Amino acid sequence: MITKKVSKKDIRKLLGTWNQECNVIVPSRVDGVVGMAAWDNQDISFLDWYRNTVIPPKSCFLPKSEVMMSFKKNENGYNLEVPTNEHWQVIFGVRPCDARANAIIDHVFAVTYDDYYYISKRRNTLLVGLSCTNPYDSCFCTSSNIDPTESEYVDLMFTDIGDDFVIEDFTGGGKALLNMSNTLKKVTKADIDKIKEVKAASVSKIKKTVDTENADRKLGSLFNDTDYWERISAKCISCGICTFLCPTCFCFDINDEMIRKQGARYRGWDSCSFRSYTRMPMENPREEKWRRVRQRVCHKFEFFPMNLGINACVGCGRCIRSCPVNWDITQVIAGLPAEAGIKSGK
């Protein structure tokens, strides 16, 4: 519900209020890469340059690497210690595509077994969305049925209407955030008209489209077409950046380290692009590159829909923007042969 707006010059004050109670996370450049990082209580220049992060906000719940437990050996055996995640965070500036992506990987981490590390961070987080009014050429969220100015997966949604952000609140948590502040203003009839204008304009800025209709069925019939996958994967260099930066990619590795009698078990992002990902001592089911590319495409557009009824692609375009060899997943989906069983041409 649209109830309030905040002047752009008051954003620092608003974030400052929230920052007193929880950690405010904002788009930041860390080592030259844009990701979500703790706010310094001062800088709001990201409002001018921020389009979307390079590293998706999934990193707030599934960090690039994290300690799962530390252990110490003593005379009675091992003593295990698990880090706690009880701090509260507000992530400001989440784009609707990434908000959807978080909701998608929630299914992975909260089904059958709860993943303590992911959920303990996720449940302590409020998402403040920011309408995407300046998308990249490579963005194709509308093809995943996402409106770049709307989201059902955030607590608050901010939309830039010039001097002000109009705020929509969706949840109790979002309302609570608004109630903490005294810098908000009432919206006017003119603001409502303006936001409609901005929303329409934003949607029309997404020029890239891809038809994902029946992609799962088409991929199913192509699964054993080795020639097709070899051709599609030819230029891929298996660097894995598409998977690391994908907001719905969640694969991780678990490893131990120990020096003398102390050590830690930690986990970090892994990628289906790598041979080592599935390598077993005797053999590797995905030794060849085309099998790994096939896994990535089929996981997003065939296996995920089979299991959860939704494509695991939100159209954020990160994999396209970051690929060093211009591999474009939309071209693969668009180029799928139309009828089941049809052999692809060379």
Add this chain to the structure above:
Amino acid sequence: MIITQIKQRRKELDRDKNVYVPHMVLVDKIIEETPTVRTIHFHFKDPELNKEFTFEAGQFAELSIFGVGEATFCISSSPTRNDHWECGINRVGLVTAALHRLGVGAEIGFRGPYGNHFPLDIMAGKNLVFVGGGIGLAPLRSLIWNVLDNRDKYDKIAIIYGARSPGDLCFKYDLDTWEADQSLNTIITVDKGDAMWKGREGFVSEALRDAAPSSRNAVAVVCGPPVMIRSTFPVLEQLGFMPDQVITTLEKRMKCGIGKCGRCNIGNLYVCRDGPVFSYAQIKGFISDEY
């Protein structure tokens, strides 16, 4: 204040159990099966868990050596014999090598049991054909003892097991017992015998073809290295077994064991979460290609 409101909102996720923290188990006994395979017997450090812990034949666990890592093993003892638990360990990598360095009394981590199990309800009243190769006997052995401890619930039972050489045969003490059991048709084969070997030579699939167990009212359970599985399925088909009469348990690289880390999928199925026990009907479309 805000925090209480959020806490209520996220209540549905508020469960503080952390499945990644292993239970501690102590090694009671080590049996050297072959030059590269050993069986460890263990019990839980927590006496309560020793009483409460149950599992089903076919389920697996993550064993961990702290500082080295975790690896996936099926529980190779039978659920009908819950006084201790066993895992067969083939020395092939970092964690398994560390498990081979252990002595009796060592403390290791245990997470599990995970995955589904063999469908004993479907197998009841049927003729059973167990086909195993190498260390693949470990999960079958759990099932076979489970079945033998309830022998009257099942009809004819055939056990066909093979390894590369006589020295690679695992669980020889079990093989001896089964061979002596007149209610079982036990066939042991090795790819290549040695001077001492008096038994059969040849692949498991060939032994199966020669034994030709009837597919009528039967269930075949197959476990072994992928090359054995791939050669066994066609023979079972020739013998008239339908894909849903053939059950196998698969092995893939795993990290989490609980359907999160992503790597063990075959198509849309995760071996850890949807398996490791599958019917051939479930994985037919992928088997030749990704397994």
